[in-house]
Amino acid sequence: SCRFIYNQMLSDKMEEYKKTGKMLKTTPAAYKKEFSWLKEVDSLALANVQLHLERAYRNFFERPEIGFPKFKSKHHSRNAYTTNLVNGNIRLLENGIKLPKAGVVKAKIHRQIPEGFGIKAVTVRRQPSGKYYVSILFEYCADENQVRDREGRELKVIGIDYAMHGLAVFSDGSKCEYPDYYRRSEKRLNREQRKLSRCKCGSSNYRKQKKKVALCHEKVKNQRRDFHHKLSRKLADEYDVVAVEDLNMKAMSRSLNFGKSVADNGYGMLLNMLSYKLEDRGGQLVKVDRFFPSSKRCSKCGKVKQVLPLSERVYRCECGYINDRDVNAAINIRKEALRLLSA
Known part of the structure; x- marks a missing residue:
């Protein structure tokens, strides 16, 4: 019913705009006379559909690159x-x-x-x-006593550098060691998807096999979310400030054949969790500019290398400093975050 109302209201708005050049203002209640079965469902659920459609129009006018509101599909839309x-x-x-x-x-x-x-x-x-x-x-009303008092003591700050394998490297030298849940399940998922491709679309066996594929994806998603929740909770409890790079993950997934690894890591999801958990505890997530040379800069003397290929995993500086490339970057991210906070 919600999908029907959304599509019907969107269609009527488009037709009215083509005829008169004006925006049609209507409500779900106006459709209940013609479609009496809409009275059987929750009226507030239909009212929220109207709000969602209006929000989609506002988003389109404010940011045209998002695209015009689309019709909801019975088979592919969010149920x-x-x-x-x-x-x-x-x-x-x-x-x-x-x-x-x-x-x-x-x-x-x-x-x-x-x-x-x-x-x-x-x-x-x-x-x-x-x-x-x-x-x-x-x-609920927030209790001020729930927020930890961080004044009058030195802030505990940690820097995080994104790693394609292992998710993250920390400025204290430790590594995250993300288990790569999608890669582990890829063999089983490929087998189930091959079976699905052989089924006749729309048949009973097709629906059963489609559910098996969905269960595989759901298991990977739940494993990933569980790992990120535990890691973000640990970081938010132990540190006052977490410094990260403001990376464009969507662009990274489209370059250098990194799509599966970037999607499997779920780094953006981790940052979202970190942000609200730190805020809830009175902490802060500091994002360092993505063009800051964290990997090329020596964390000891500050000298910046002009060229540093991805294949070079150990950072060596003329001053004699030698460290893991990602650990060096995480230390630089931490230092830059402290500079931003002091400024």
């Missing part, structure tokens, strides 16, 4: 809807959740909600593997 709390229509139970129109649905509640947290909205999503998830948005 999800969002609804809001009104008069207790959403309630979290011990072994389930009450949803508008759907009633009480059995659910595994994986986290205890603290007192004083109020439900604001929920998003229900069906994964390609067939599993259903409910993401709950809470609102």
Whole structure:
């Protein structure tokens, strides 16, 4: 129903603009007379579709490079809807959740909600593997005592240099040793995708095999997220400031055949997690300019090399300093972050 309303409203807006040159303003309620079955679903879910479409138009006018809003596909679009709390229509139970129109649905509640947290909205999503998830948005008053007092003591700062293999190298000399979950599952995934390619599209066996492929991808995604959550939590707890390079990961994935490695690392996801976890603890994520010569600069004397090929993994300087190339870069990133903070 949400997909239908989105496509119908988008189509009507486009037709009205072609005829009159003006933007059509309409609501989901206007379609319920013609399509009576829309009354069977949650009205707030349909109202959120209108907000999403309006946001898509605003994004297009503000940043045309994003592209004009597109129609949602039945087979390839994200299967999800969002609804809001009104008069207790959403309630979290011990072994389930009450949803508008759907009633009480059995659910595994994986986290205890603290007192004083109020439900604001929920998003229900069906994964390609067939599993259903409910993401709950809470609102609460932040307690100032929850933020650690960092004044009056020396800041603990660490620099991180991105590594294609292993995800990251730290300025203290340690390495992340990311397990490359996608590479480990690639053989099994290739086998399941070959089976899928032999199935007749739309058949029963095709749908079963498609679910198996989705489960393979879902397992890799969950492994990657679990690793990033644990690593970002550890860094946010131990350090006040984390310094990283502001890299263009999308461009890196398109060059030098690094696509799979960059996508498998999920470095951008790690930085997003680090950002909000540090902010929650009163810390800060400092991004150093991507054109800063972190790899070419000697972290001891400061001299910058003119040429440093990727094949040269050990940094050697004329001053006698020798260190791992990535560790040297991480130390320089840390120093640059301290300079930015002092400025």
